[in-house]
Amino acid sequence: MHNCGFIIKCVAGVYDVLMEDNSICSAYAAGKFRNQNVTPLAGDKVALKLSERENEKNLITEIFPRKNALVRPPVANVDTLLITLAVKKPNPDLKLADYLICYCRLLDIEPIVLINKSDYDLSAAQNLAQQFVLSGVRAFVTQGSSPDGAEKLKDVINEGITCFSGQSAVGKSTLTNLLLGKQMFQTGGLSKKTERGRHTTRHSEIVEFAKGKWLADTPGFSLLEMPELSPEQFKELYFEYSEYAGDCRFNGCNHIHEPDCAVKQAVEENKLSKQRYDRYVELFEEIKEKWRKRYD
Numbered sequence: 001m002h003n004c005g006f007i008i009k010c011v012a013g014v015y016d017v018l019m020e021d022n023s024i025c026s027a028y029a030a031g032k033f034r035n036q037n038v039t040p041l042a043g044d045k046v047a048l049k050l051s052e053r054e055n056e057k058n059l060i061t062e063i064f065p066r067k068n069a070l071v072r073p074p075v076a077n078v079d080t081l082l083i084t085l086a087v088k089k090p091n092p093d094l095k096l097a098d099y100l101i102c103y104c105r106l107l108d109i110e111p112i113v114l115i116n117k118s119d120y121d122l123s124a125a126q127n128l129a130q131q132f133v134l135s136g137v138r139a140f141v142t143q144g145s146s147p148d149g150a151e152k153l154k155d156v157i158n159e160g161i162t163c164f165s166g167q168s169a170v171g172k173s174t175l176t177n178l179l180l181g182k183q184m185f186q187t188g189g190l191s192k193k194t195e196r197g198r199h200t201t202r203h204s205e206i207v208e209f210a211k212g213k214w215l216a217d218t219p220g221f222s223l224l225e226m227p228e229l230s231p232e233q234f235k236e237l238y239f240e241y242s243e244y245a246g247d248c249r250f251n252g253c254n255h256i257h258e259p260d261c262a263v264k265q266a267v268e269e270n271k272l273s274k275q276r277y278d279r280y281v282e283l284f285e286e287i288k289e290k291w292r293k294r295y296d
């Protein structure tokens with residue numbers, strides 16, 4: 001008998017599949033996946049062949065087409081990435097955030113920027129958030145150390161699957177606990193050992209924190225796992241520049257050294273974030289350099 005479900009957990013090759021009747025079915029991947037070099041992941045919608053006899057296992061027989069799949073955490077069909085920054089301690093790595101936004105757009109994930117530790121400096125947090133809002137990216141100020149914002153944060157996150165990313169110590173575990181309403185994780189970086197255990201590629205889990213909203217239990221989406229972008233690809237991922245690019249004098253304008261550039265004009269008029277534009281110029285040059293040397 002065939003049935004469909006949604007993988008919510010994988011530990012050492014055993015999958016928990018949420019079935020249409022809300023029951024959870026324990027299942028294994030059919031052998032054919034190994035030959036095809038694919039692994040079912042948390043977040044996958046799958047078809048199962050349920051056991052008809054004792055001693056027989058429930059088998060995942062089909063994986064429905066994915067919109068995307070991350071390497072770490074190993075989760076498929078991610079809808080939202082919470083790019084988390086701190087106002088300070090640690091100082092925000094804004095280039096990392098910009099880069100992550102590019103990859104989100106490449107993978108059809110909505111980036112949402114969270115400026116955490118706002119208790120240190122609320123107006124600095126709001127200014128940082130504004131840079132992203134001017135770039136068409138939703139951004140919110142948060143304070144992991146207070147439970148007050150939890151409901152609002154739950155509301156702004158999309159239905160589907162969400163994952164945290166960002167530098168160490170910005171507050172990812174703290175905010176995860178806030179969303180889940182329980183101490184799922186130790187915070188303060190004291191749990192290196194246990195968290196490393198969770199981070200193995202053999203474990204992944206998504207947890208429902210509000211109706212239809214699922215959170216991956218480990219932060220991820222590291223730059224190391226991403227394909228290298230060509231300068232051309234990189235530029236196209238600044239969606240907020242596309243609406244001006246048609247008015248640049250040169251076709252294929254990179255919005256850097258070219259005269260009569262509508263993007264630079266919009267930056268001067270504060271229609272686009274100057275800070276994010278300055279980082280764009282730096283990142284563009286870095287990516288161009290790397291791309292040129294890619295076969296060395």
Ligand SMILES: Nc1nc2c(ncn2[C@@H]2O[C@H](COP(=O)(O)OP(=O)(O)O)[C@@H](O)[C@H]2O)c(=O)[nH]1
Nearest residue numbers: 117143144145168169170171172173174187188
């Ligand atoms: N002042 C302040 N500290 C916070 C806030 N959120 C988290 N922290 C603290 O920052 C430290 C690192 O947080 P953690 O969640 O472990 O960061 P992670 O490495 O990103 O998972 C911990 O000591 C938290 O208690 C916040 O909004 N304000």
Ligand SMILES: [Mg+2]
Nearest residue numbers: 172173187189
């Ligand atoms: Mg953590």
Ligand SMILES: [Zn+2]
Nearest residue numbers: 248253255261
């Ligand atoms: Zn231009």
